[in-house]
Amino acid sequence: MSAPTTGPTGGPTAITATSVLTGTGLHVSFGALRAVDGVDIEVRSGECVGLIGANGAGKTTLLNLLSGAVSADGGQVTVTRGEHVHRLSRAGAPQRARAGVARMFQTARLVPDLSVVENVELGLPRRGTDLLEAIGLPGAARAARRRRAAALDALARVDLVHRPGTRAGSLSVGQQRLVELARVLVSGAGILLLDEPFAGLSGTARRTVADLIGSLRRDGVGILLVEHDLTRVRELADRLVVLDAGSVLAEGPVTETLDDPAVVARYIGDLELEIDLVPDDPHALDEQFAAGPAPRPEPVGPPVLTVRDLRVFHGSVPVVHETSFTLTPGDGIGLVGPNGAGKSTALRGIAGLLRSTGEITVSGTDLAGRATPDRYAAGLAFVPQVHGGPAGLTVGDQLRLAWLSGGRRVGYRETLEQVDEVFPELLGRRRDQAASLSGGQRQMLAIGRALMASPTVVLLDEPTAGLAPALVPTVADTLTRMRDRGVAIVVVEHNLGLVRAACSHVVGLRAGRQVWSGPIADFDTATAHDIFLGTGTDQPGHDPARPAPSEEERSPR
Amino acid sequence: MTAPTPVPTTAATAAAPRGATDGVPARHWRWTQPAVILLVGALVLLVLRPGPFDLRVFTLVAAYAVAAVGFNVLVGFSGVVSVGNALFLAAGGYAWARLAVPQGPVVALLSGIAVAVVLAVLAGMLLLRLRAYYFAVGTLALGTLGTIVARNWTGLTNGDAGITGVGFLQVFGLTGVTSIFAAAIVILALVCLLQETLRTSPIGLSMLVGRYDPPMAGALGVRVPAMRIVAFAFSAVTAALGGALIVQLAGGAFPDQFTTTASINLLIIPIIGGRGWRWAPLVGALIVIALPEYLRFLDDYRLVVYGALVTAVALFLPGGAQQAFRQSWSWLRSRARQVRR
Numbered sequence: 001m002s003a004p005t006t007g008p009t010g011g012p013t014a015i016t017a018t019s020v021l022t023g024t025g026l027h028v029s030f031g032a033l034r035a036v037d038g039v040d041i042e043v044r045s046g047e048c049v050g051l052i053g054a055n056g057a058g059k060t061t062l063l064n065l066l067s068g069a070v071s072a073d074g075g076q077v078t079v080t081r082g083e084h085v086h087r088l089s090r091a092g093a094p095q096r097a098r099a100g101v102a103r104m105f106q107t108a109r110l111v112p113d114l115s116v117v118e119n120v121e122l123g124l125p126r127r128g129t130d131l132l133e134a135i136g137l138p139g140a141a142r143a144a145r146r147r148r149a150a151a152l153d154a155l156a157r158v159d160l161v162h163r164p165g166t167r168a169g170s171l172s173v174g175q176q177r178l179v180e181l182a183r184v185l186v187s188g189a190g191i192l193l194l195d196e197p198f199a200g201l202s203g204t205a206r207r208t209v210a211d212l213i214g215s216l217r218r219d220g221v222g223i224l225l226v227e228h229d230l231t232r233v234r235e236l237a238d239r240l241v242v243l244d245a246g247s248v249l250a251e252g253p254v255t256e257t258l259d260d261p262a263v264v265a266r267y268i269g270d271l272e273l274e275i276d277l278v279p280d281d282p283h284a285l286d287e288q289f290a291a292g293p294a295p296r297p298e299p300v301g302p303p304v305l306t307v308r309d310l311r312v313f314h315g316s317v318p319v320v321h322e323t324s325f326t327l328t329p330g331d332g333i334g335l336v337g338p339n340g341a342g343k344s345t346a347l348r349g350i351a352g353l354l355r356s357t358g359e360i361t362v363s364g365t366d367l368a369g370r371a372t373p374d375r376y377a378a379g380l381a382f383v384p385q386v387h388g389g390p391a392g393l394t395v396g397d398q399l400r401l402a403w404l405s406g407g408r409r410v411g412y413r414e415t416l417e418q419v420d421e422v423f424p425e426l427l428g429r430r431r432d433q434a435a436s437l438s439g440g441q442r443q444m445l446a447i448g449r450a451l452m453a454s455p456t457v458v459l460l461d462e463p464t465a466g467l468a469p470a471l472v473p474t475v476a477d478t479l480t481r482m483r484d485r486g487v488a489i490v491v492v493e494h495n496l497g498l499v500r501a502a503c504s505h506v507v508g509l510r511a512g513r514q515v516w517s518g519p520i521a522d523f524d525t526a527t528a529h530d531i532f533l534g535t536g537t538d539q540p541g542h543d544p545a546r547p548a549p550s551e552e553e554r555s556p557r
Numbered sequence: 558m559t560a561p562t563p564v565p566t567t568a569a570t571a572a573a574p575r576g577a578t579d580g581v582p583a584r585h586w587r588w589t590q591p592a593v594i595l596l597v598g599a600l601v602l603l604v605l606r607p608g609p610f611d612l613r614v615f616t617l618v619a620a621y622a623v624a625a626v627g628f629n630v631l632v633g634f635s636g637v638v639s640v641g642n643a644l645f646l647a648a649g650g651y652a653w654a655r656l657a658v659p660q661g662p663v664v665a666l667l668s669g670i671a672v673a674v675v676l677a678v679l680a681g682m683l684l685l686r687l688r689a690y691y692f693a694v695g696t697l698a699l700g701t702l703g704t705i706v707a708r709n710w711t712g713l714t715n716g717d718a719g720i721t722g723v724g725f726l727q728v729f730g731l732t733g734v735t736s737i738f739a740a741a742i743v744i745l746a747l748v749c750l751l752q753e754t755l756r757t758s759p760i761g762l763s764m765l766v767g768r769y770d771p772p773m774a775g776a777l778g779v780r781v782p783a784m785r786i787v788a789f790a791f792s793a794v795t796a797a798l799g800g801a802l803i804v805q806l807a808g809g810a811f812p813d814q815f816t817t818t819a820s821i822n823l824l825i826i827p828i829i830g831g832r833g834w835r836w837a838p839l840v841g842a843l844i845v846i847a848l849p850e851y852l853r854f855l856d857d858y859r860l861v862v863y864g865a866l867v868t869a870v871a872l873f874l875p876g877g878a879q880q881a882f883r884q885s886w887s888w889l890r891s892r893a894r895q896v897r898r
Binding site: 067068069092093094095097098102103105109111112113114118121122123124125126127130131133134135136140144147183187 | 587750751754755757758759760761762763765766769770772773774775776777778779780781787
């Protein structure tokens with residue numbers, strides 16, 4: 001370890017003692033949900049344990065149980081530090097922090113009004129003399145100088161020593177993350193729990209954070225790393241624990257565990273690479289698989305949706321970076337990628353529900369900076385993942401309401417006829433309550449409502465979420481029918497079977513970046529593995545950094 | 558006690574590519590504020606030589622500022638809102654009234670502080686488990702209880718008739734209100750020094766992070782409830798000191814001095830001043846205590862104008878007077894820069 005960490009405050013010396021964090025039989029329920037259900041986990045000094053799992057698998061909850069932010073319904077937590085064993089099963093978060101368990105939350109959490117160096121000083125271990133210092137007894141100034149020096153040393157390690165006086169709230173997200181790491185450095189924690197430390201960071205900041213995690217590990221800190229980006233996990237972790245529905249699905253060395261077919265199936269969610277569709281008309285779909293993109297009329301006119309260098313923000317955090325694609329009428333783009341890749345965020349950015357920069361053009365209208373209703377008026381429609389629709393209305397009422405609140409570009413009857421052509425079964429049930437529809441029909445209704453505004457582009461967020469697998473072909477058929485009517489679609493979907501059946505192009509996102517794009521015919525199993533599991537390099541896939549315009553050139557049509 | 562000298566400035570600025578703005582944070586020299594307060598106090602006494610009415614108003618401002626320093630820490634650092642701090646004013650006031658003449662001023666002040674701190678720690682351990690609003694309601698009950706006890710425990714407080722002939726702090730060979738004013742200024746300088754020391758200490762930082770983000774504070778090893786109790790106890794200390802000064806100025810201790818109105822005044826002072834700002838207690842006390850007195854020329858409209866002013870501050874300066882000071886300061890600086898060009 002380099003000189004800075006032997007801070008005069010005595011904290012960081014603790015790193016030299018080996019620490020082991022052990023959790024046994026941890027479980028906690030929220031209502032009926034058993035969020036963590038009997039998990040045993042161990043993190044030793046100097047190792048980095050990757051913790052992965054699908055959304056809702058209980059990763060963050062497990063971190064909360066270990067850090068004491070949530071108290072467990074049962075199970076033991078102990079920290080062994082050198083010779084000393086801390087039994088922490090009943091201890092609150094402060095006590096665990098004092099035993100050397102540091103926690104970093106998913107978003108950087110600094111005190112925005114304090115300066116950078118003061119935020120780092122907050123990480124220094126509490127001492128018995130703090131209270132005396134608070135009333136200004138002699139030695140306070142010397143202690144203050146020591147603290148300041150230790151904090152500046154830590155800032156030097158994260159390469160922020162030139163900005164100690166900056167208000168923490170004015171730093172970029174990446175810098176805030178680095179300040180947090182400096183805070184961990186001064187704390188002398190032996191165990192570090194990291195919840196998606198790379199979320200929202202730029203490429204260089206990712207590199208710096210990864211290097212720091214690596215160097216902390218070499219210093220003998222035990223690290224538990226929750227991360228969706230499996231490239232990073234492969235790079236950093238020594239060992240992998242895969243959670244599924246609150247319990248451990250698999251654990252072991254990283255590569256072997258990631259090759260486990262059960263893990264692949266769980267982690268990628270509903271990825272069915274061998275498409276397991278039982279379509280109503282098998283030949284139609286077979287034909288599509290065989291021929292790649294379904295035979296389609298020649299490109300109809302100019303592009304209806306152009307997205308160039310799209311960046312979408314959650315607050316000030318960019319979550320999606322430089323994504324570009326173009327659709328002509330009847331095109332279907334599938335946005336695919338692992339959890340947290342920014343797929344839904346990209347859709348929301350296009351729909352104007354989240355702040356975005358970059359170029360978004362619909363049928364020649366520049367939508368940048370426009371509010372959501374304006375975007376809808378320009379021909380965009382968005383079908384969110386949760387689509388309740390107004391309760392207590394009949395199917396017909398819902399469609400009429402959607403027409404009224406839509407652009408009313410086309411007369412009601414005419415619009416209804418158009419929707420009828422796509423979804424005759426829906427119009428047949430116009431007088432029924434929407435609640436009486438089947439799952440697949442409800443999805444049709446949600447899309448039908450979007451179509452009532454006569455859109456040129458429909459954005460769909462996980463149309464098969466919550467549907468029985470048997471309904472997937474119906475949804476695929478629905479999307480295909482829409483495209484046949486000349487409506488372009490952008491669909492975020494976990495079920496790659498659906499993407500293959502209903503889309504002409506695929507854009508692969510990982511960690512907010514476009515890592516692959518190409519026609520559906522080129523989207524094979526190996527490519528899917530690349531996108532989802534981050535095998536190989538940082539930017540796998542056969543054409544990573546290619547901007548959208550060249551995609552058009554490449555497009556077979 | 559030595560002032561903390563700002564640290565490796567040379568190294569830090571050497572590495573800074575953009576220079577001044579990113580240097581080590583200006584850590585206030587913690588004697589600056591007490592020195593300014595003492596200086597202004599001396600100027601008021603020696604140069605301004607206020608008349609009896611003005612001097613009384615200034616003394617009351619100083620007394621309330623003393624009491625509000627702790628409240629500034631409580632609201633501004635810890636983010637806890639209490640509406641019962643008149644109880645601690647009363648503890649300090651009645652302790653002074655009962656003990657100052659027979660036992661001497663030091664015993665009177667110290668026992669007032671001791672009673673207030675014990676009450677604050679007990680009440681804090683009981684009430685600070687509650688969430689923000691319920692805590693405020695709980696302290697309201699506490700303050701009301703204090704008033705009731707003051708009115709009815711006649712053996713100790715002599716009820717509504719109050720205790721008169723309580724003496725005053727005699728300093729620098731002064732007499733009467735002048736002496737109380739000088740003592741109030743000295744005490745104010747002292748508690749301001751404590752406030753600044755606390756702010757820059759690990760405890761002060763812990764209070765701040767406990768206010769911004771309790772879960773994060775827990776993960777940093779900060780015991781948020783303990784920090785809140787410390788802040789509550791500190792507010793009790795300064796309230797007891799302020800209470801003793803108020804009693805001396807009034808020439809006696811009466812229940813009416815320690816009603817909920819006094820608690821509300823204590824709450825408003827740091828908020829109007831800009832909570833957490835080190836000058837907030839004094840600036841806030843000037844606005845809340847002195848301003849109504851100097852609006853007396855408006856006769857019947859006095860409270861109307863005062864109410865409108867306070868509402869305007871609340872509406873347009875959510876950061877309190879501090880915001881106004883900051884804004885005019887940066888405006889002046891930018892003007893100065895333009896002039897130089």
